[in-house]
Amino acid sequence: MAVPFIEFNNVSSAGRFPGVYSVVARTANFQETVSSTLSAGTIDIVFMLYGLGVGVCLFRCVFGLATLLRLFIQSSKRRRWGFTVVSLDRHVSPFTFFNVLFTGKDDMDNAERETMLLHEWVHRDQYHSIDNIFLEAVTIMFWFNPVVWLFRRDIKAEHEYYADACVLKNGVSPEDYQHILFKARTGIAIDLGNYLSNKTSLINRFTMMTKTRTNHKSSYWSVSLYAALMSVIVLLGAFSARQEEPQFDKVATYEQGEAAMYQTLTARIKYPTIARRENRSGVVQVSFTVNEKGTVENIKAETQKDGYLLKEMVVVGYYQTSEKAKGIDDALKGAAVDAVEGLGKFTPAEKDGKPVRCVLTLPIKFTLGEKI
Template identity: 40%
Template structure:
């Protein structure tokens, strides 16, 4: 689990950095919202795409396995760097404590909304279920429910508020809000998640403000209305007027000239190869992780079955020896032994193989299955052991 959290968090950081560089001042608010959500969903889901076995199917992991050699300095050094189980447990405990705190925070917000809904008078109006709360809160929408406080607005101001909240409803901004809340619970430790949440909520407000002005409402009157509505109670859940979106930025965006070009869509398409690179890199990391886990298992067993149920490597009396052990039958099978010298290869006998000492070996690889047969023909049907000696041998 910790590996998933770390890798997906790194992906979030990379994609947010690119998102900010490409789209910081872009006027396409809806496009920015969609791209940000795609970045989040990709970062959370790309590790579930099984590319590890597809990146190099002929060579790893089914074609080639490193034979574990007891006392190998390189392997021992790598294994010594693995985080201990106790340390991992401490990290997980801290993670779940933080997750519980932020989950409680969000549940408190949901409970407050439920309480207001249950205790309020409700009517069907403006396409909403309108819940009138006996508190001084700013109007906000949560899915199909419009919460309004006891503060009174004149007719024109109320029309502007309704247009604003209808836009939030029609664009399903509450779904974004719930998704972002879940994300901050799972990735509470990653500041990029909070930045994504801030940016997406800001785009929500920019779009809703833009919709109000498109309907012909006066800019100055609407801006004054924003100051009035920010005096209410603020919730972390729900797309509402009093959300913690910088009012100064919203006012500036209303007065800013917006020139929309096709360059925004070109920049959006540029994210595809970047995501592709992340996928490929993840595939290689997955393959490498599989090898690390395999070597770790070998360390505890002190042996490895490198062919399906047949071939086992065993180190004994300072010699690398191979003995074949059948599973369903008692007939032994012998793999093909190959000595590699640079680009040249030559067959060697099992007795020569058994005479080698571990300090003579530079590397030992095993090919099995279709990969071995494809390269060495019928002789490779029982597997192929390829060894390379140190240069002084």
């Protein structure tokens, strides 16, 4: 969540990481293409649905906290076993919220109750309540992502597995402990949205008690590779989410003005006959460099945007075939490059009062229509 807001300075297409820049540029182009297809109304609907989901999850969390607060205020309290014990007038399994232990009516003997307390001590000492508040916050913000719900479920289950393992390490036999759990159905890590709900089944917990966890080197390698992969994905997302800062005090401009430049281009460019016959259309990104003298050089027909982006110009042709529409080809690229080659002089870009080289990109959209 934080990485996209971090400033990455001194990184450009001419920087130290051309391979990374190329991947980032393509990612950014894909994002722009997707966003350009969404209307403002569609975006408003998406935000409205997101806000509705956030509202429902937030209400669920606040309702759970309010219920715990109400139980704490209305029920009798006492200090015992290192907890502030809240006695509820109902049959519920013991559960903790920080150092507060909520207990209900039960028919356990002292030994069974001591085993349950040991389980709750683990939840308290491991600060599982903080984990659960964090999980609630993440769920509220990313409720639309199914991975968040799976992550939430597994973390809560891990809380129970860990507390169970600590109980068994203290000499309680698995058979006795399973009998107590089945009797009490306890050990829940507090779920703020449904505070008395046990999300981890006893069957899964019983199964985990019989498993032997081993630490293999392959497991560590898997985790390391996963962490590295996620770091690369997050880093690329951070780069592609921001626009590169301008590198010039003044960008290169056409000597006769922008309007004259587009008039010259319109006069020079023609829709290739072969492209019309093959029903080809699309956008050609023509990148070119304006050097320190204002001369145009290094003209290329690219698929991605590079450098300072100029306004798009549109070239309209007419159908000459009923074939299925196709994308851009060498003929369209060649026509775009030829048009830019004859533009003439530019006023060079400036940096710190000195003329510098500047890369410009001109999107030329070739589109076909029916001749009236």
